Amino acid sequence: MEKRAGDHKRNVTIDDVAALAGVSRQTVSRVINRSPNVRDSVRERIEQAIEQLGYVANLSARRMGGGKSFLILAINDKARTIENWSAGRGNDWVDQMLFGGMTECQKHGFHMSFELVDTEPDQARKQLSDIVAALRPDGVILTPPHSDNPELLELLERRAIPCGRIARSEGGAFVDVYMDEEGAAYEASRHLLRFGHRRIAFLSGNPTYANARARLAGFRRALAEEGLGESAAVTGSGDFHFERAEDVVSDWLSAPNPPTAIIADNDEMAHAALHVARRNGLAVPSDLSVISFEDTPGVRFTLPPLTAIRQPTAEMFAKACERLITVSGGGDGLGAYAVPFTLVVRDSTGPAPE
């Protein structure tokens, strides 16, 4: 299966372009890289040659020669991602990550690469170290829980690779992009309070996550502002899982003085709330309002379609890429950036029952 000579055109290189345009190789390089100091007539001649030959620079060669990779690397938690994928339970986090990242990178002539890394500290360190050594990315984006791993942050810092975190984090020379979780929970709660709900349950995911705590805080703030005491706020953890959420909601709905609205920390738990409501003969939203935090594709098709806080995942990755590309080019871009969320109102929320 050897390539026979003459079997097909040899790949066209920068020297072919230089020869055709009658200039030196590095002048062509200047045009490719939009460097200044090329006479217009020469530039045009070179551009024509490029066009005519269909020349596109070999990216690996550019990386080798210039020490730039034109690559932003996005890292996700391996175990969790694989588990979701193999259960056919992909939410669209990865999709939105690629959407925002690929689109933004392309604008700048960059590529986005997506890799998985384990959470266990030793493995995480080794795996990220290897990936970075092999790929030499110009920037790395870390998502939770990696974004909170000091060893990984230090590794990237030591190798002078600009690093972005999709999380609200403090300290260090990073690009931090996040959504205002506290504010989103506040808005979701306000939406329900305006409908007259006076007993609201917050079905949280996992209280060990900083996000979960921030949301809970926003929820409490909204209730407090309305002058509602602690008794108005029902809370419990469904650990992001359908079955566990079902149990918690069942308990709530069969207790005396049940909540008239539920805010769920993710869509899967919101689905569970819908199922339990139906089993208990409660109509949504007339007997019970449900609102979710996530807005994955399926929520438009539930009965009824779910009102939800939409995470700006794509926008966050786009922003992180844009900033990292700036930083890798020597520009000024470190810092923290909040990206706005949206409350998508559908049919699962309505006035509180009498």
Added chain:
Amino acid sequence: MEKRAGDHKRNVTIDDVAALAGVSRQTVSRVINRSPNVRDSVRERIEQAIEQLGYVANLSARRMGGGKSFLILAINDKARTIENWSAGRGNDWVDQMLFGGMTECQKHGFHMSFELVDTEPDQARKQLSDIVAALRPDGVILTPPHSDNPELLELLERRAIPCGRIARSEGGAFVDVYMDEEGAAYEASRHLLRFGHRRIAFLSGNPTYANARARLAGFRRALAEEGLGESAAVTGSGDFHFERAEDVVSDWLSAPNPPTAIIADNDEMAHAALHVARRNGLAVPSDLSVISFEDTPGVRFTLPPLTAIRQPTAEMFAKACERLITVSGGGDGLGAYAVPFTLVVRDSTGPAPE
């Protein structure tokens, strides 16, 4: 933002390993590439040096030197993918594609890269040509509709890049991986026939797709085998869209002698069937059975959860990667491969009503 000398360790190269192990650079290269002809004692010494230095080869340099990229490129239709992503309507096709592809590639020391290409012929050709010139992948996987585009196939053939198609296709030196669509529709139909259904509707997506025609054929074969005439088979097109599917199903259910079961060509249309059934006061599955072709994450959470044919997307991409890697290494791997599907039985199908 220059890297100051001494600011951090210089990247370790193959020469550092060679120096530490006291051998030449190409002997280290042999160990990295698992070539034969290295004395065991020397191999061990080198492996220790690699371990000690934490050396990982620079992938771009390997690509430059060896003419191999260790890269498999998966191409999706740009417009459709972006449209789904921006509508927040990602099914998990991309997820499963990455799942199967990344996992398999990693086993062989390869990477998977994912890119989008437009459908319009001129753009498609130009874009694929550019990507291939920049990245020099060792293999490319084309999905519909690109997998049926003769220009793209020819382009890859001319550049001697092994090409895989995720589609049932004929002719050419390709790796073709597909699922038995006709057989899957046959199985879905059998499932309903065993429940005693004698009037079944097939809600097809878009009859211009070869897959759609194959499924319809499987459906008809199952009914014919049971001795049911044309009148038992109701068919219509919902064009893969919720609203259009709603209209079709509404018509069916309000007509005299309505079907007692519906097979939908994708999940979105199955969701629509569920909504219309509910509006018409029909219980699923006691009054109407529904079965879908796709099995995206949301179907486990509908009321009731949907019985569905599960597309083996990850398995198809894994297979394609494995074969392409073999072919790119000079091995024998071209040909057509069928990957088994699964009928996932949940709660939306049951005995036909009296």
Added chain:
DNA sequence: CTGAAAGCGCTTACAG
């Protein structure tokens, strides 16, 4: 504004 030289970090023939 343009070019000749050196080098990025590997691998592939080719010697021995």
Added chain:
DNA sequence: CTGAAAGCGCTTACAG
């Protein structure tokens, strides 16, 4: 079994 040389296709200083 091991090594010295050449080359992959670019970019980066450095001259002019």
